[in-house]
Amino acid sequence: MGVLVLKIILAFWMALVTIGAFVYAPPALGLGDLARIIFFHVPLAWVSVLAYLVSMIYSIRYLKKGMMVDDRKAALNAEIGLIFTVLATITGSIFARFTWGMFWNWDPRESSIFILLLIYCAYFVLRSAVEDDTRRARMASVFSIIAFISVPFLVFIIPRVYATLHPDPIISVESGFQMDPKMFQVFMASLVGFTGLYAWIANIVSRLSAVAPGTEGEENV
Amino acid sequence: MRIEIKRLAKSYQRKNVFRDLSWELEKGKSYVVTGPNGSGKSTLLRLLCGLEKPTAGTITCYIGKKVVDPSSTRSSMGLVSPDLQFYGQLSPLENLVFFSALRGLDNGSDILQRLLVKVQLGKEMSRPVATFSSGMKQRLRLAFALLHEPVFLFLDEPFTNLDRAGKDLVIRIIADQVSKGIVLMATNEPWEVECFGQDILHLAPGSMGPG
Amino acid sequence: MGRIFCTSLRGVWALVKKDLVDELRTRYAITSMGLFALTTLVMVSFSTGIFALDAGLHASFLWIIVFFSAMSALARSFIKEEEKGTASTLRLSASPEIIFTGKLLYNVILLLGLIVVVFPFYLFLMNLPPGGNYALVVVFLIIGSACLAGATTILAAMVSRAGAKNSLLPVLAFPVLLPVLLTAIRGTSIALAGGKAGGVSSELTFLFSYLVIIVTASLLLFPFVWED
Numbered sequence: 001m002g003v004l005v006l007k008i009i010l011a012f013w014m015a016l017v018t019i020g021a022f023v024y025a026p027p028a029l030g031l032g033d034l035a036r037i038i039f040f041h042v043p044l045a046w047v048s049v050l051a052y053l054v055s056m057i058y059s060i061r062y063l064k065k066g067m068m069v070d071d072r073k074a075a076l077n078a079e080i081g082l083i084f085t086v087l088a089t090i091t092g093s094i095f096a097r098f099t100w101g102m103f104w105n106w107d108p109r110e111s112s113i114f115i116l117l118l119i120y121c122a123y124f125v126l127r128s129a130v131e132d133d134t135r136r137a138r139m140a141s142v143f144s145i146i147a148f149i150s151v152p153f154l155v156f157i158i159p160r161v162y163a164t165l166h167p168d169p170i171i172s173v174e175s176g177f178q179m180d181p182k183m184f185q186v187f188m189a190s191l192v193g194f195t196g197l198y199a200w201i202a203n204i205v206s207r208l209s210a211v212a213p214g215t216e217g218e219e220n221v
Numbered sequence: 222m223r224i225e226i227k228r229l230a231k232s233y234q235r236k237n238v239f240r241d242l243s244w245e246l247e248k249g250k251s252y253v254v255t256g257p258n259g260s261g262k263s264t265l266l267r268l269l270c271g272l273e274k275p276t277a278g279t280i281t282c283y284i285g286k287k288v289v290d291p292s293s294t295r296s297s298m299g300l301v302s303p304d305l306q307f308y309g310q311l312s313p314l315e316n317l318v319f320f321s322a323l324r325g326l327d328n329g330s331d332i333l334q335r336l337l338v339k340v341q342l343g344k345e346m347s348r349p350v351a352t353f354s355s356g357m358k359q360r361l362r363l364a365f366a367l368l369h370e371p372v373f374l375f376l377d378e379p380f381t382n383l384d385r386a387g388k389d390l391v392i393r394i395i396a397d398q399v400s401k402g403i404v405l406m407a408t409n410e411p412w413e414v415e416c417f418g419q420d421i422l423h424l425a426p427g428s429m430g431p432g
Numbered sequence: 433m434g435r436i437f438c439t440s441l442r443g444v445w446a447l448v449k450k451d452l453v454d455e456l457r458t459r460y461a462i463t464s465m466g467l468f469a470l471t472t473l474v475m476v477s478f479s480t481g482i483f484a485l486d487a488g489l490h491a492s493f494l495w496i497i498v499f500f501s502a503m504s505a506l507a508r509s510f511i512k513e514e515e516k517g518t519a520s521t522l523r524l525s526a527s528p529e530i531i532f533t534g535k536l537l538y539n540v541i542l543l544l545g546l547i548v549v550v551f552p553f554y555l556f557l558m559n560l561p562p563g564g565n566y567a568l569v570v571v572f573l574i575i576g577s578a579c580l581a582g583a584t585t586i587l588a589a590m591v592s593r594a595g596a597k598n599s600l601l602p603v604l605a606f607p608v609l610l611p612v613l614l615t616a617i618r619g620t621s622i623a624l625a626g627g628k629a630g631g632v633s634s635e636l637t638f639l640f641s642y643l644v645i646i647v648t649a650s651l652l653l654f655p656f657v658w659e660d
Contacts, residue, residue: 063656111614118607125603129594133234135660139590142653146586146608149649153611153642272523273660292527300524306517308450310457322446323526325439365521 010196017193020186037095039186043194044088048116049151051081051198056148059141071137074144075127076205080198082120089113112154119147222248222284222372222402224269229278231264238264242278244422251395251417252405256424262407263302265424266375269405270300284372296324299371301362301379309351313342313361316350317368324369333368340364341386355382363394372402379406380413443526447534451509452541460512461505461542469501469550477557487561491621494554495613498577500602501550502543506584507601509535509542510592519592528655536585536647543577560624568623568632575639576616582643583608586650589657615639 021039058074061067092113093103104110126143130136223245230240238261246252254262267273269280271294282289282297289297307316314333321328337346340360345353350361359382366374379391395417398404406417414421455461476493485493513519522531551573584605591600619635629636 063653111610115607115610118610122604122607125600126590126594129597129600131234131595135593138656139594142586142656143590143604145653146583146646146649149645150608150611150642153638270524271659272520295524295527298524302520304517305521305524307521308454308518309516310454311450315453319446319450320521320525323443323522323530325443 006196007200010193010200013189014193014197017186017190021190025183025186026180034095034098035183037091039190041088041091041095042187043191044084044091045113046191047194047198048081048085048088048113050195051077051084051202052116052120052148052151054202055081056144059144062137062141066134068133068137071141072209073206074141076209077202078120078123078144080201080205082117082124084198085113085117085120089117115154116151119151123147223282224373224403225279225281225283226269227279227281229265229268229280230276231261231268231273232276239424240277246403246405246420248403249399250419251399252403252420252422253414253418254405254407254422254424255409255414255418257409257426260424260426262424263304263377266300266302266377266405266407267304269373269375270298271295272300282373296369297372299366299369299374300377301359301366301375302377303381304377305362305365307350307358307361307365310349312347313337313350313353313364314346316361317364320365321368326369328368336364336367339367340390356384356387359383360387360390363391367394370401374398374402374404376404376406378408380408380410440527440530443530444534444537447526447531448537448541451534451538455542461508462545465501465505465542465546466549468504469497469546470553472497472500473550473553473557481558484559484561487564487624488617488621490558490560490624491617493558494551494573494620495576495617497550497554498543498546498573499580499609499613501546502577502580502584503602503605504598505542505546506539506581507588507591507598509539509585510589511598514592523659528658529651531658532585532589532651532654535589536581536650539581539585539588540578543581544574547573547577563626564624565626565628566623568627568629569620571629571636572616572619572623572632572639575636575643576612576620579612579616579639579643579646580609582647582650583612586654586657589654593657612639612642615642 017039021036025036025039027033027035055074055077058070058077062070062074089110092110096105096107096110097103100107123140123143127136127140130139226242226244226246229242231238232240238259242265254265256262264273268275271291282294284297307313308319311319314330314337317328317333317336318330321333334343334346337343340363342357342360342364345357350358353361359379363379366376374394376391376395380388383391395404395406406413408414476497480489480493510519513522551570584601587604587608588601591597591604594600615635615638619632619639622632622635
């Protein structure tokens with residue numbers, strides 16, 4: 001029952017965020033209405049990193065405990081993360097097209113999300129290449145961790161080392177770009193909403209995988 | 222010296238090789254595991270050597286009263302198996318020098334040469350292993366297994382490809398090992414089972430244990 | 433404790449020596465890697481020889497050649513053990529940590545050998561702009577290839593366990609190595625343009641910390657890849 005209430009709240013929440021993004025929040029200085037994309041783009045990018053993080057935590061848990069269910073959850077979270085990464089890339093390049101004139105120009109942040117996309121793809125290529133169940137689980141988990149190590153280098157270091165056209169990530173402390181209070185409210189609400197959406201999708205998919213044929217939770221024999 | 226196998230199970234891709242296997246091996250007897258192809262003889266030996274991990278159950282080895290730590294089983298186990306190969310570009314002596322250095326042993330070249338003479342490879346010591354016949358490779362496997370004087374010796378079809386003299390050699394090695402520790406052989410040949418099986422484990426495909 | 437360390441070190445050295453002797457007798461990796469590097473180098477030189485390229489382009493070409501030549505040879509380091517059936521023999525003889533360290537050192541040596549061949553040829557065939565800080569270029573080549581080997585060793589082991597699919601390695605290695613490649617290219621290009629060590633300290637720190645972290649992580653994770 002409680003879960004149902006949460007789902008209904010989430011539906012209204014996302015609807016409010018969408019309306020707020022177009023009606024309530026004022027256009028940003030300099031960027032105009034174009035800035036409204038950040039209410040979707042940044043949360044999408046946030047979820048794509050979050051999903052990867054969750055996937056990696058399940059990978060570590062698999063290596064520690066050896067339960068196949070953890071590997072399955074790691075793979076599912078990676079799948080969800082891949083979708084969010086694609087969406088973040090698309091929204092980002094729409095923004096790029098209308099502010100910098102090109103869909104793609106190898107800005108450090110664009111490169112970062114592109115590499116994240118490559119890592120996700122490599123993860124699934126690796127999974128499809130290994131036939132044995134437990135070996136696949138171990139290889140995928142190890143790759144996930146190794147690849148994750150390069151993520152902080154990418155997401156945080158490269159854009160700092162190289163000059164970027166990308167607006168500063170809003171939450172950073174040294175940011176000179178001050179957000180309008182109304183924009184900030186919608187932005188934070190959207191961040192929360194998208195995180196909830198992700199949690200919901202992850203929940204559905206993991207329950208679905210538990211009942212799907214051929215993947216029943218036979219752990220040890 | 223003792224090996225305790227408790228409710229051991231191994232499956233590949235959800236297909237059981239065997240399950241609920243319990244057995245105890247003690248010093249002073251020669252043990253044989255037998256059964257048709259695919260019944261899991263080699264798998265059992267690989268599990269005992271730690272080359273693979275069991276799906277369920279435990280293997281515990283004792284030296285005296287002390288449990289052998291799983292991380293240090295390497296130094297107490299010897300395996301002869303057709304799966305084990307050597308570096309074809311190197312001579313048998315170079316192979317043994319390499320593997321004994323890898324194990325951190327202080328074997329001088331003379332000890333290794335004596336070992337090669339013992340397995341009747343004395344004349345082939347400096348020929349690349351790639352030029353060896355299958356019987357000669359089998360002799361090198363014996364030398365490799367005895368390199369660190371293991372307490373537990375596992376032999377997977379040790380007589381394969383060997384001539385008369387080679388078979389006698391294996392018989393001597395088994396007799397020697399029985400007095401020093403534990404020896405377990407996997408085979409299908411009735412005469413070998415007859416000859417060495419003081420305690421015999423019969424495996425059937427997908428078996429539920431000894432039967 | 434000290435004795436265990438010494439015997440481990442001997443094991444590592446034995447593995448490096450074995451791989452080097454084996455390689456010098458077959459020359460499989462050396463020839464395939466060397467010829468691959470030379471063909472690409474000649475192709476690059478042939479198609480761009482008439483243009484005066486700037487330092488950034490030179491650095492990119494150099495690292496692209498090194499990356500792709502390295503991939504084929506590094507993949508072999510574990511695949512050859514699985515293919516010839518010697519992997520199980522190794523598994524029986526030494527702990528995964530010894531195997532990993534030995535293979536890592538061998539891969540680093542292999543890549544340094546590649547650099548020794550490729551870099552002089554590159555200087556010979558391409559007309560580099562004058563005034564480059566070559567000592568610094570060499571530093572970047574060395575630390576960059578150490579990073580390359582450091583991240584690729586465990587991935588090569590994974591590829592060998594995934595049914596020895598040779599072509600899988602670049603797919604896995606590229607996203608993991610891209611931060612290294614981008615940084616190495618940038619550092620090399622600054623050095624080629626005559627930059628001083630002070631101007632590339634952030635790049636050097638980046639590469640060095642990446643190397644330390646990736647090798648530590650690989651060492652911890654390698655047993656999961658190597659053993660069943």
